[in-house]
Amino acid sequence: MPFFIKIKSMQKLSKEDIYQRLSNTEDARACKAIDEAACKVVPGNFLTLLVSQLFSKFADALLNPKVTLPWLLQSINVPSSFIAWLVPIRESGSMLPQLAIASAIRRLPVRKWVWVIGAIVQALCIVGMLICALTLQGATAGFAIIAILIIFSLARGFNSIAAKDVLGKVIPKKQRGSISGLAASFAGFATLTFGLGLWYLQSLGYENGVYVALMLAALMWLFAALSYSRIQEYKGATEGAENGFLHALSKLKLLYQDKQFAHFIITRALLLCSALSAPFYIVLASEQAFDFSLLATFMALSGLASLVSAPIWGRLSDLSSRKVLVFAAMLVTLNGFAVYLVAYLSPQTLNEFWLLPLCYFLLTVAHQGVRLGRKTYLVDMAEGNKRTDYVSVSNTVIGVILLLLGSVGLLNTYLTTAELIFFYSILGLLGAISAWFLPDA
16 A cells, blocks of 8 residues: 555655655755745745645636636626636736836835735635626626626736745745646646536536635635745845836837847737637537536646646747747647637537537647747746846736737627637737747747
8 A cells, every 4th residue: 555655654754854855955954045044944934835826726727717707707697798808807907017016015024914915805806706696697797797807816916926025035046936836736636626526516416516616716715825824934125126117118118129029029919819719618618508517627628738738838848939839829720710610610510529628628738838938938038137127018018918809809799709719810820920930039
């Protein structure tokens, strides 16, 4: 019984032993770029951060704007024009405010409480969405949930800044990436398991899996807040805080001074198609007469696609992030074209139980390639302060473009769901062409 022997042996390990095994660090005191006082409690902070990130990433997967929220809105008869805004608001709402609030947060000597408050606000927002779903219908419910999602996204912006600062203060260099990687892997497995669990509940006749997912997401954010509050963070420097928003605006000249960067921004904007088209796959699937839980299926497929494809895209990005962008964009395009052609030429084929889940799985795989490819390309394109400028300007511009592209959903009055997917696929084709002509980073 080697598994149980291993579990029993793990129970005897100290925090330092577990930390060394998870971080691949032989010396638990081998600190770099953090305060001496913080160095003494690195093992405990490492495990506490890992647990809190596991909870938060699992919560994010449960409240997926491409799967769970579209399904929720569909179930309460919200017009599909609202669904088009879910991804843009969720993403841009957490990106744009970061530039303006970074200065205020970095004036605080201890910043973990900003993250804790942000996590609690996100939990309350999810509860608010649940109440709206249970009491409202149609456009009224849509407006209410979108308003709550805006607050939710703003809280994510605070969390994002605080998390980076706290991580830099309590975890040494060369160990910070391990936390996110481990948490993402555990959360992906948890999402896959939860999706399979929902599928089992569906087989027993339980139809309200989306409400279970939302309740569990709210609970996970509360657990994450509780765990994060136990981090031992020492007071840090507060001088030199700069208004990131004004700094980013002053750097907008990079868009016309740096041709490679401007080309990258155009490419990244076009490749937003992979995220923006995903909710419409859910909508299209919900319009078919399937006899299994689509929410459970798509949630499980989302977790599986991330687990399977992310390591491969990561390795390929190290070889050529530009080619990864081209290949991933073409996968988005061909996948979308296939869905449109099937819907146009043989709509009854959409009722095949395997087709739309397979297409969504491929889209999620492609989206992972887009994400990892663009991040790697941006990191490799510049160093030091110039990279910081690239990130701040890129987030500002893409945040605005996300909101603009969200308005495409208003065309649902004139276009079918398959035609909207086709539109985003054309953007993917343009993105692939643009990426092909990018210089290698």
